[in-house]
Amino acid sequence: MAIAVCSGSFDPVTNGHLDIIERSAKIFDKVIVAVLQNSQKTSLFSVEERVELLKAATSSLANVEIDSFGGLLVEYMQKKQAKVIVRGLRSAADFEYEQPIAAVNRKMAEEIETFFLMTNPAYAYLSSSIIKEMAKYGAKLDGLVPSVVEQALRGKFPPAR
Template identity: 60%
Template sequence: MNIAVCPGSFDPVTNGHLDIITRGANIFDKVIVAVLINAKKQSLFSVEERIELLREATAGLDNVEVESFNGLLIDYVRQRQARAVIRGLRAVSDFEYEMQMASINKKLDDHVETLFMMTSHQYSFLSSSIVKELARYSADVSDLVPPVVERALRAKFAAQP
């Protein structure tokens, strides 16, 4: 089976993320969306909430699984017997960091490839940070995130003082 891992923090998942996940699911037999557990990073949504939002957002993609992982990505990729890592690129500014990560992963395991996918034009400006900032001030994010995420953002910010 041809398996790929699509890692990220997904705080929250955006339509840009879903674009990359969907396109990856059209190429690979299975795509594992892997939510990074990073205790050093302050997240709006818990890991469990992000996993649930991703599962709901990808429910129509039969060959997509959602899990979390801790530690080195390359160790997780090996554990899941994946052959590739899928990474989305929005702009040239993303490339330098992603190239460093791909290079170190290749050094650690020469059998794992990194596949870079350019985000579709309509999502080239989109990030989870932008979505959170817009939602914090009650701006319309309905065309930026799946409906389940829009509802979760409204609920999360309504609960904050």
């Protein structure tokens, strides 16, 4: 059984993330979406909130599991018996960032491969940071995030009175 892990901060999950997750679910037997617990990073949503938002957003995907982890990704993958890291690439800059990480992961665990998927061009400009900035100022998020995420963002950034 081919198990893949799609990891990230997902703060919050966007339709670009979902595109990569859905496409991965068509390729691999099981996809674990793993939310990184990073104490060095200030997040808008807690790890638990991000896990719940991802569960809601991927509920129609039977072979997708949502989890969280801390520490090294390759150690988490070995614990889960996963062999493939899935990473979405929006641009050449993403590849330049991801390629050395993939090389280090390969050095630490030869049995683990990194699988790069090009982002759907419809989402190539999209990032969690952009979504948070838009939400902060009350911009429309239609087609950019799942509705459950939009609702959660509205809770974090109530409209100005």
